Structures are given as C-alpha cells and as structure tokens.
Amino acid sequence: MAKRPTRLRFTEDDLADSHVKKAADRADKAVDRAEKAADKLASKKAKPKLKLETDAAGSRKAKLRFEKAEFTEIERPSVAKHMASRGAAVTLTSKAHRAVSEYEDDNIGVQAVQETTKAVESTVYTVDHAVYSHKLKAYDKAEKLVEKSDKANVNALYEKFKKDNPDAGSNPFSRWQQKRAIKKEYAAAKAGKNTASTTASASKGAGKATGKAAQGAKNITERVTEFCTTHSKTILFVLIAGLLFMILSGMFSSCSAMFQGGTQIILGTSFTxxxxxxxxxxxxxxxxxxxxxxxxxxxxxxxxxxxxxxxxxxxxxxxxxxxxxxxxxxxxxxxxxxxxxxxxxxxxxxxxxxxxxxxxxxxxxxxxxxxxxxxxxxxxxxxxxxxxxxxxxxxxxxxxxxxxxxxxxxxxxxxxxxxxxxxRPDIFGNDIYATPGGEYTDY
Structure with missing residues (x-):
C-alpha cells in the first residue's frame, strides 16, 4: 500500500526567509508531481496536510500536525490476484475447449470456431498482461515520486529549523544528527504515531476497592507506627542502602548512555x-x-x-x-x-x-x-x-x-x-595532497 504525498504549510514569517521559501517551493513542486501520479491510480479524496503552526505563546517553533483526513492508500497491483484470475479464466476456457473438441473431427465449422476462439483468447491474455504491467509501472512511478516529495519536505523542515535555531549545527556532525532527528519526527508524524507518553487508567473498579481500604486503614496505620518505633535502626539502614543503590544505578545508566553515544560518534567520524x-x-x-x-x-x-x-x-x-x-x-x-x-x-x-x-x-x-x-x-x-x-x-x-x-x-x-x-591524521604520512583542500585544482 502506498500513501499519498504530504503537503507542508508554513507561516508567512517562515516564508520570509529566502532559504525556507526556496526549500518550500521545491517541496510544493515535488508534491504536485507526486499527486499527479497518484491521481492517475485512484480517485481524488481528502488529502492529509502536515501543518507547521505556532503555539499559544506565539513561539515560532515548528509543530508537526496532520489535518483530520484519512490517508488515501493506493493498493499495489497484486501478482497473486492477477495470476489467480487468469488461472480461473484458463480453467474455464480449457473445459469449454475440451467439450467442443469432442465434435471437432466431425465438423469443419466447429474446427474453425475452435481455432478462432483460441486466437482471440491469446490476444485477450496478451492485452491483460500489458494492462497489468502498465498498472505496476504507474504504481512504482507514483511511489518514487512520493518518496522524493518526502525528501523535499524534510529539507524544507530542516531549513525552518535552521531559521528558528541560528546557533544550532555548528559542525557537520551536529547538522547530520539534527537532520536525522527531523527525518525521524517527520516519518513518525506521517505514520500517525503518537510519541507522547501514555498513562494507564485505573478508574475501573476503584469504587469497590475504596470501601475495603477505608475499613482496614486504621489497623494498618497502627501496625506501621508500632513497627517503625521498635525497628528504627533497621529502617535507617535499609533507607541508606536503597539511596546508595539508586545513586550507583544512575551512574551506571548514565555511563552506559554516554558510552553508546560516544561509540556512535567515533564510528560516524572514523575510517572503519x-x-x-x-x-x-x-x-x-x-x-x-x-x-x-x-x-x-x-x-x-x-x-x-x-x-x-x-x-x-x-x-x-x-x-x-x-x-x-x-x-x-x-x-x-x-x-x-x-x-x-x-x-x-x-x-x-x-x-x-x-x-x-x-x-x-x-x-x-x-x-x-x-x-x-x-x-x-x-x-x-x-x-x-x-x-x-x-x-x-x-x-x-x-x-x-x-x-x-x-x-x-x-x-x-x-x-x-x-x-x-x-x-587517522597520520595514516598517509607526508603525502603533500593529504590535507583538507590539498587537492590542486587551480590549473
């Protein structure tokens, strides 16, 4: 299944920036081409549009939100269905041919009809296959154009990010990470995923539990108070041990995250x-x-x-x-x-x-x-x-x-x-061209 292309919308303030405007125009053109290809495959329906809006405080930070419209998915021409329908047709016609062939030797007219029918069927099968191939090519073309429009949309979102965060992306690796993050956010938004955290609801059955809890609350409180009074040293030891465990766990988890992040950076910037x-x-x-x-x-x-x-x-x-x-x-x-x-x-x-x-x-x-x-x-x-x-x-x-x-x-x-x-700054030794920009080009 292939989804229709997504069209971005920017505020006038965003489009005032020449880089954002240029990227947004390219994205619009890519979407136009993709929509044209998609419209040839399916009837037009409400198209989802991805909006970039300002929040209540007037911040210009980009927010990804899809309008309330379902994606119109285009089904890829099925090889199985095509072969199944053609197989069924072959089965029926073969039975008919066998029935007619019983009288073929005795009637020259029947022979002629039989041969003509076979020729027509052969032509129909050829046309049917050509139609199927045409549909498949049209689907692949539409899918590639949608992918190109998604790529153009990500570029436009990245230009907006740079406009809103002029101090970000001080080095190529940071820019690379920022663009990857935008690409993931865009893909998640387009797929309809909800990245916000969810909270489990425990309201069901709460009324029944409230009565029982109220009845035993007094007895439990009295027992806890008595235990704390007679085992104060033990409780203090348990609290200290728990605190140390939490600190050590936090340190190890932080070190693990730092190690993983450091490993990715080293691999991404190294000859492997x-x-x-x-x-x-x-x-x-x-x-x-x-x-x-x-x-x-x-x-x-x-x-x-x-x-x-x-x-x-x-x-x-x-x-x-x-x-x-x-x-x-x-x-x-x-x-x-x-x-x-x-x-x-x-x-x-x-x-x-x-x-x-x-x-x-x-x-x-x-x-x-x-x-x-x-x-x-x-x-x-x-x-x-x-x-x-x-x-x-x-x-x-x-x-x-x-x-x-x-x-x-x-x-x-x-x-x-x-x-x-x-x-590996010294891997090529004293090669005079082994410097950034060392390649001689001013001929």
Whole structure:
C-alpha cells in the first residue's frame, strides 16, 4: 500500500526567509508531481496536510500536525490476484475447449470456431498482461515520486529549523544528527504515531476497592507506627542502602548512555577499514595515475611523425583522504580487492585525456639557382604541417564524488570524515595532497 504525498504549510514569517521559501517551493513542486501520479491510480479524496503552526505563546517553533483526513492508500497491483484470475479464466476456457473438441473431427465449422476462439483468447491474455504491467509501472512511478516529495519536505523542515535555531549545527556532525532527528519526527508524524507518553487508567473498579481500604486503614496505620518505633535502626539502614543503590544505578545508566553515544560518534567520524586496506586502495589509485602519467610522457614515441606536439595538461593528483572517505561511506569496512572496480570508475570520471590531430596548410620560401646563368630565384610553396594536441583534464576527485549520486546523509558523513580525517591524521604520512583542500585544482 502506498500513501499519498504530504503537503507542508508554513507561516508567512517562515516564508520570509529566502532559504525556507526556496526549500518550500521545491517541496510544493515535488508534491504536485507526486499527486499527479497518484491521481492517475485512484480517485481524488481528502488529502492529509502536515501543518507547521505556532503555539499559544506565539513561539515560532515548528509543530508537526496532520489535518483530520484519512490517508488515501493506493493498493499495489497484486501478482497473486492477477495470476489467480487468469488461472480461473484458463480453467474455464480449457473445459469449454475440451467439450467442443469432442465434435471437432466431425465438423469443419466447429474446427474453425475452435481455432478462432483460441486466437482471440491469446490476444485477450496478451492485452491483460500489458494492462497489468502498465498498472505496476504507474504504481512504482507514483511511489518514487512520493518518496522524493518526502525528501523535499524534510529539507524544507530542516531549513525552518535552521531559521528558528541560528546557533544550532555548528559542525557537520551536529547538522547530520539534527537532520536525522527531523527525518525521524517527520516519518513518525506521517505514520500517525503518537510519541507522547501514555498513562494507564485505573478508574475501573476503584469504587469497590475504596470501601475495603477505608475499613482496614486504621489497623494498618497502627501496625506501621508500632513497627517503625521498635525497628528504627533497621529502617535507617535499609533507607541508606536503597539511596546508595539508586545513586550507583544512575551512574551506571548514565555511563552506559554516554558510552553508546560516544561509540556512535567515533564510528560516524572514523575510517572503519583496516589500515593496510586504506593505504593499499590509495596506492592502487596512485598506480592508475602513474600509468596515465607514463602514457603522456611517451606520446611522442607512441604517436610519432608529427611536426609539433602541443600539451595542455592538468596536474595529476588526488587527496587520499577524499578517496578514503568516499570508500568508507560507500562500503564501510572494505577490503582492497573489494573496491578495485570503484577505483577504476572514479579514475575514469576524474581524468579525461584527448588527442586531437590538426593539419595546417603553411607556406615556405624555396630558392633555386640556374646553372647556366647563375641566377637565383625564390618561390613560395604550400605544405601540410601536422600538429598533435594533447589535452588532459582533471575534474578533481572531490567534484567527482559530489556528483556520484550519494544521498544527502552520505554526503554529510563524507564531509565529516574529511573534517576529522577519519580520526587517522597520520595514516598517509607526508603525502603533500593529504590535507583538507590539498587537492590542486587551480590549473
């Protein structure tokens, strides 16, 4: 089952902020596309809308609330139902064919009808399957557009959060956590979950218990008073022990929470592969670059015969921390052998080598001497001048990674890993490009 897209509503004060306005417009357009696709699958019904409102005190803090309208769910075309209905039809028609076939040999007309019927049935089955496939594709398209609209809504809510909390998100990891929290809150609100705490009701049967409690209250009070008087030291010891237990339990639970939170932060900001695999993968990438450099150095040998070679070359290099950060986000705990295909793909995206032949028609002066008169004459002649233009473009590894299709969460973690250097600041030794922004791009 797929739900319809959710449309956000912002206050005029929110939309006065250009970033919120831009994100809200993008979200509206995404919702429009998703609704259009959904409307093709089901009749229009009341659409749920997620409101962002101010509280009674006039605070601009965002509140997620759905209007009172049920979600219109679109049922995915069922393979089982499709096959069941088609199976039932096949069963009925096969019985009919068997009944007719008893007289088929004796009647040429019956044979003709039988063959025509089979052809029509075959056509009907083909059309039926095509209709089912079309419905399935339309459903998948609508589902993807709803997912995109949800993503745009989360971005808009995040922009509003930044507007209302200008001091929040001082570092990339904080921003990453804030956006994840907003995404969870949005998903919970859309799913109709109630995150508020609930209180168990004990009103049922209270009236019956009240009478009995009143009758025995006096006797119980007297007994408690007597026990406290005769066992005062024991009670004091029990109270002290209980207090110590509560303090220790609180300390251990706090330490456990701190440990879990610290572990998540460390893992989220660290390279998780083994050191030999991280360095090995970087060396493999350097080997690809060395092969490219060697290819350019031998151009005049492998492409001989030109009058001139013209070179327009970007520098061949990469920041090893960018490579390690990308591989960590992509594979997490990777091995050197596991990432070879990815290294080749990144290399092909980063570098572009083109060889272009140019032929120029030039003129040159020639002289000749008459052997009889000794006179020298000069002439101009045309000739072809061959030039090979060698051009290398380095798009920059960071630029390639930024356009590699990573999700926003993955890109946020990629930037965090660059900032923290994966908590391994010396893993690449004295590599001159192993610094934030160390990749040479001003060619």
């Amino acid at each position: 592969a083994k050191e030999e695999d991280i360095i090995g993968a970087d060396n493999d990438y350097k080997a690809l670059e060395a092969a490219l450099r060697n290819k350019i150095n031998n151009i005049e040998r492998t492409h001989s015969g030109y009058d001139e070679y013209r070179y327009d070359l970007d520098e061949i290099n990469h920041n090893p921390y960018e490579l390690a950060a990308y591989l960590t986000v992509k594979f997490e705990d990777y091995t050197r052998d596991e990432v070879q295909a990815t290294l080749q793909w990144l290399f092909e995206q980063q570098y572009e080598l083109t060889l272009t032949e140019v032929v120029e028609i030039r003129t040159r002066t020639t002289s000749s001497t008459d052997p009889e008169t000794g006179e020298t004459t000069t002439d101009e002649e045309y000739y072809e001048y061959y030039i090979l233009n060698v051009k290398l473009r380095n798009k920059g590894l960071n630029s390639v990674i930024s356009n590699s299709g990573l999700s926003e969460d993955d890109m946020e973690r990629y930037r965090i890993l660059l900032q923290t250097r994966g908590n």
